[in-house]
Amino acid sequence: MNSEKLFQLDREHVVYSWKNQKDAAPIMMEKADRIYMWDVDGKRYTDFSSGLLNVNIGHNNEHVKKAMREQMEKVCYVGTGFGTEVKAVLSKMISEVTPGDLDYVFYTNGGAEAVENAIKAARAYTGRHKIYSRWRSYHGATAGAITLTGDPRRWAAEPGIPGVVKYFGPYGYNCPFGTENAEESGQKALEMLKTQVMLDGPHTVAAIFMEPIVGTNGIIIPTESYVKGVRELCDEYGILLIADETMSGWGRSGKWFCMEHFGVVPDIMTTAKGVTSGYVPLGCMIWSKKIWEYFWDHPFMGGLTYGGHALACATGIANIEVYKEDKLIENSENLGNYLEKKLLELKEKHPSIGDVRCKGLWACVELTADRKTKAPLAGFNNSIRNVAGPLMKILYDEGLYTFCKWDFIFLSPPLCITREEIDESLEKLEVGLRYTDSLL
Numbered sequence: 006m007n008s009e010k011l012f013q014l015d016r017e018h019v020v021y022s023w024k025n026q027k028d029a030a031p032i033m034m035e036k037a038d039r040i041y042m043w044d045v046d047g048k049r050y051t052d053f054s055s056g057l058l059n060v061n062i063g064h065n066n067e068h069v070k071k072a073m074r075e076q077m078e079k080v081c082y083v084g085t086g087f088g089t090e091v092k093a094v095l096s097k098m099i100s101e102v103t104p105g106d107l108d109y110v111f112y113t114n115g116g117a118e119a120v121e122n123a124i125k126a127a128r129a130y131t132g133r134h135k136i137y138s139r140w141r142s143y144h145g146a147t148a149g150a151i152t153l154t155g156d157p158r159r160w161a162a163e164p165g166i167p168g169v170v171k172y173f174g175p176y177g178y179n180c181p182f183g184t185e186n187a188e189e190s191g192q193k194a195l196e197m198l199k200t201q202v203m204l205d206g207p208h209t210v211a212a213i214f215m216e217p218i219v220g221t222n223g224i225i226i227p228t229e230s231y232v233k234g235v236r237e238l239c240d241e242y243g244i245l246l247i248a249d250e251t252m253s254g255w256g257r258s259g260k261w262f263c264m265e266h267f268g269v270v271p272d273i274m275t276t277a278k279g280v281t282s283g284y285v286p287l288g289c290m291i292w293s294k295k296i297w298e299y300f301w302d303h304p305f306m307g308g309l310t311y312g313g314h315a316l317a318c319a320t321g322i323a324n325i326e327v328y329k330e331d332k333l334i335e336n337s338e339n340l341g342n343y344l345e346k347k348l349l350e351l352k353e354k355h356p357s358i359g360d361v362r363c364k365g366l367w368a369c370v371e372l373t374a375d376r377k378t379k380a381p382l383a384g385f386n387n388s389i390r391n392v393a394g395p396l397m398k399i400l401y402d403e404g405l406y407t408f409c410k411w412d413f414i415f416l417s418p419p420l421c422i423t424r425e426e427i428d429e430s431l432e433k434l435e436v437g438l439r440y441t442d443s444l445l
């Protein structure tokens with residue numbers, strides 16, 4: 006079907022997320038391989054966003070496709086009460102790469118459902134109802150997960166589920182407490198969180214959720230002392246620490262899981278995305294031993310028709326094999342250092358860059374109208390102007406797909422990318438940066 010006809014068909018029937026339907030103008034994609042995608046007219050785009058930060062191993066991987074075909078010949082799905090070899094083996098493999106004693110896996114279809122089930126598990130385990138989550142966070146679009154979310158995507162879902170309390174996390178570049186750097190911001194954020202929990206009644210708090218590094222709200226990287234401090238606070242009051250590693254896991258930050266950077270083991274972890282790199286949907290809630298022991302003789306009141314889907318589990322196993330075989334976690338760390346160096350060079354050249362934050366192949370360029378005052382160019386929720394819209398259009402024209410929002414340009418290529426491919430992509434990014442410079 007030619008691109009015009011296909012576009013028309015799409016716009017007559019397909020509903021797009023998070024926008025007015027009249028504003029949806031999707032490029033019609035046909036195929037993808039490694040870090041590239043091609044539209045139906047044959048134009049090539051570099052996928053510098055790994056889809057929605059999920060296609061970590063890259064597109065069209067032969068090893069994964071073979072494993073999927075083989076599983077499809079055996080069985081795609083059996084009821085969730087049955088065991089399968091792929092479900093048991095994947096769970097063992099996950100337990101080997103997650104930190105500490107996070108060894109017990111409950112399967113979902115994606116990140117939001119993992120979060121929903123973690124809320125249930127925390128409330129049942131502690132017998133308490135309050136759930137803490139951060140301003141400037143995203144946890145998914147289902148009822149509980151969107152209530153936990155600390156960005157404007159939550160507003161339409163308010164009032165949301167009861168018992169959710171928001172706290173400020175650290176933000177070195179733009180600290181809510183007016184501090185000057187990441188260390189001070191972390192100390193102040195920890196002090197405030199302790200005070201908030203104390204005033205709220207620690208015995209009423211079931212769990213504190215965190216994205217170890219904040220993802221879609223700007224790759225905000227906390228200090229080790231902050232994350233360790235939150236762990237200690239949780240331990241002091243019997244509160245569960247829940248790390249939402251939906252985006253930060255699976256090598257994205259240069260380690261298997263982001264919590265490793267801080268030397269902290271959460272009580273529960275939620276994840277999705279890179280577990281199957283998006284070849285089919287899969288998410289997981291992973292319990293530490295104490296949570297598992299509690300539910301040994303208490304029912305866990307959660308379940309989904311597609312939990313532990315056999316085809317998805319086989320895809321997960323093959324993904325982990327690829328991460329290991331192709332040394333993708335190491336590549337993320339090494340090339341992440343290279344990406345950071347190159348972005349810092351761009352900062353020297355482009356005055357509209359206010360800050361560069363990078364951990365593994367997971368980076369954010371934060372734009373500014375004025376480096377001295379750190380005044381934003383677009384503002385929170387585009388309160389000043391929409392920069393991301395025109396910027397993404399320029400980058401698409403250059404054949405570069407990367408996610409931009411407000412003052413943030415996110416750079417998160419598949420972990421199989423090479424140095425040369427990073428260089429080539431950053432040349433394209435510079436065309437966009439010349440546009441943002443022109444707005445100063």
Ligand SMILES: Cc1ncc(COP(=O)(O)O)c(C=O)c1O
Binds near residue numbers: 144216221249253
């Ligand atoms: C930290 C985090 N949690 C949860 C989600 C929701 O995951 P899903 O869209 O698979 O439900 C996302 C999605 O981007 C995320 O980044």
